[in-house]
Amino acid sequence: MSHPPEPRIEEAKTRTEEVQRELEVASAELGLTHGALEREIPPGVKEKRDVAWAIRQNAALERKVQRAAEDLEQVAELLEQVQADA
Numbered sequence: 001m002s003h004p005p006e007p008r009i010e011e012a013k014t015r016t017e018e019v020q021r022e023l024e025v026a027s028a029e030l031g032l033t034h035g036a037l038e039r040e041i042p043p044g045v046k047e048k049r050d051v052a053w054a055i056r057q058n059a060a061l062e063r064k065v066q067r068a069a070e071d072l073e074q075v076a077e078l079l080e081q082v083q084a085d086a
Helices: 007-041 049-085
Strands: none
Touching: 007 049
């Protein structure tokens, strides 16, 4: 016998999916930004301390955002399981 979905679980699942999509878009945008920085900044400028840091930081942020999106995907899957078991 199936029960109607718990409203809070459904709301959490919906919001998780929304945030996941936002993070995926942010990750893609960071990837494009990183690519542009790598292509457009001349090699002599890339080695300057602040510019080199910014390029590394951009790449690190891209990885963090992608991991957060992956974590949210797992949370959404758990919420689906809880909802199915309810």
